[in-house]
Amino acid sequence: MDNSAELLETEGDYSLIRWFGRKFPGVLIQGDTLSILIDILAEARELLNAGDSEETKFVLGDLAERLGTVQSSYETMMKKAGIELPY
Numbered sequence: 001m002d003n004s005a006e007l008l009e010t011e012g013d014y015s016l017i018r019w020f021g022r023k024f025p026g027v028l029i030q031g032d033t034l035s036i037l038i039d040i041l042a043e044a045r046e047l048l049n050a051g052d053s054e055e056t057k058f059v060l061g062d063l064a065e066r067l068g069t070v071q072s073s074y075e076t077m078m079k080k081a082g083i084e085l086p087y
Contacts, residue, residue, distance in 0.1 A: 014074065
């Protein structure tokens with residue numbers, strides 16, 4: 001199996017990577033950023049389990065905003081690379 005990849009674009013903390021054999025590239029998220037996203041999700045779960053629905057909504061809104069930023073960067077990089085979105 002060929003594990004080679006091609007760096008297509010970079011924007012902020014994210015990079016657009018095309019793995020050999022894949023039709024569409026993916027977005028690389030740095031490990032520290034991934035850890036933050038997982039921590040936010042874990043916090044939301046704890047708040048939900050504690051019955052704090054208002055704070056859960058706030059934390060999930062933060063997570064959605066952060067993931068939206070990742071998606072926006074992905075879409076911008078795809079456009080710069082001249083590749084149609086897979087969705």
